[in-house]
Amino acid sequence: MTGETTLSVVVPMYNEEAVIDGLVARLRPVLDDLHVDYEVVAVDDGSRDATVALLTARARDWPQLRVVRLRRNSGHQAALTAGLHRARGRWVVSLDADLQDPPETIAEMLRLARAGAAVVYGVRADRSTDTFFKRHTARIYYRLMRRIVGAEVPAQAGDFRMVSREVVQTLRRLPEHNPVYRLLIPALGFPSAEVRYVREARHAGQTKYPLPRMIALAWDSVANFSAAPLRLATWLGTGSFLACLALMAFGVIGHLRGVTIPGWTSLFVAVLLLGGVQLVCLGLLGEYVGRIYAAVQNRPTFHVGSDTADDRPTGTEHR
Numbered sequence: 001m002t003g004e005t006t007l008s009v010v011v012p013m014y015n016e017e018a019v020i021d022g023l024v025a026r027l028r029p030v031l032d033d034l035h036v037d038y039e040v041v042a043v044d045d046g047s048r049d050a051t052v053a054l055l056t057a058r059a060r061d062w063p064q065l066r067v068v069r070l071r072r073n074s075g076h077q078a079a080l081t082a083g084l085h086r087a088r089g090r091w092v093v094s095l096d097a098d099l100q101d102p103p104e105t106i107a108e109m110l111r112l113a114r115a116g117a118a119v120v121y122g123v124r125a126d127r128s129t130d131t132f133f134k135r136h137t138a139r140i141y142y143r144l145m146r147r148i149v150g151a152e153v154p155a156q157a158g159d160f161r162m163v164s165r166e167v168v169q170t171l172r173r174l175p176e177h178n179p180v181y182r183l184l185i186p187a188l189g190f191p192s193a194e195v196r197y198v199r200e201a202r203h204a205g206q207t208k209y210p211l212p213r214m215i216a217l218a219w220d221s222v223a224n225f226s227a228a229p230l231r232l233a234t235w236l237g238t239g240s241f242l243a244c245l246a247l248m249a250f251g252v253i254g255h256l257r258g259v260t261i262p263g264w265t266s267l268f269v270a271v272l273l274l275g276g277v278q279l280v281c282l283g284l285l286g287e288y289v290g291r292i293y294a295a296v297q298n299r300p301t302f303h304v305g306s307d308t309a310d311d312r313p314t315g316t317e318h319r
């Protein structure tokens with residue numbers, strides 16, 4: 001490649017052997033038609049199937065395809081970070097490997113980016129190919145996030161977006177440990193634009209976001225941007241304390257008047273309820289302490305094992 005790279009396409013991949021041929025067949029003509037200098041940064045997120053072998057084979061006759069390998073599975077957002085950090089393009093677009101985000105949209109994104117938008121969001125105008133469950137959990141998620149982070153967060157904008165070099169550099173300087181890019185990027189406040197697209201069905205293979213990972217992403221999203229759960233703990237504690245005071249007064253006054261509340265049930269309900277409230281509050285506190293601990297340790301969240309472009313030493317990278 002000569003001169004400056006105009007566009008980098010970052011594609012995180014975890015056990016995506018089933019979609020690689022389809023992806024290459026559809027992505028390559030789209031990118032070639034743009035007539036710009038581009039690179040495709042395929043980030044292998046520690047796949048255990050033939051993903052790397054297939055990518056390496058495809059890279060032989062597609063020189064713009066670059067393969068960055070993470071040593072172990074580090075998660076979607078970490079794989080995205082690795083790709084963003086290594087991308088060389090003036091603009092960087094991130095794309096799911098499974099062709100749920102139509103690559104044809106990239107042309108329109110690039111047009112808007114050239115017209116001055118530092119961030120171009122891909123907004124899913126139609127998710128009818130997603131399951132009922134995924135659509136509805138997603139709706140709740142985006143509604144909640146707009147409340148927490150602010151109205152700048154576009155609803156239904158996932159990780160299909162284009163950002164400029166300046167945005168990438170700003171992101172690299174942030175000491176964020178578990179970045180959730182779909183919230184972090186809107187929070188930076190760069191001028192932005194939107195492209196609406198129809199979310200397609202997964203080309204092949206299985207989703208890599210089972211329910212536990214969806215919950216983890218949702219919790220990361222809340223905890224990264226808000227201390228409201230801690231305030232909730234305070235209110236929960238205050239509320240139960242006041243209720244207990246009232247009950248106590250009721251019990252003592254009753255007793256002085258000669259009416260004792262009958263034993264057992266009232267006792268164990270009170271003990272269990274208070275114990276439960278305490279454990280929930282402790283757990284919430286622990287979640288935030290754990291995040292502080294991870295931030296203080298500052299261990300890298302991914303390790304780059306190799307990069308076929310190899311223009312700089314590979315090895316451990318932070319964040």
Ligand code: UDP
Nearest residue numbers: 012013014045075076079096097207208209
């Ligand atoms: N992915 C990844 N690491 C993981 C999980 C997922 O790099 O640990 C990639 C995956 O290969 C895909 C993208 O993240 O390119 C989105 O995953 P998927 O399409 O399975 O999620 P869904 O569309 O079902 O939410």
Ligand code: MG
Nearest residue numbers: 096098100202
């Ligand atoms: Mg998908």
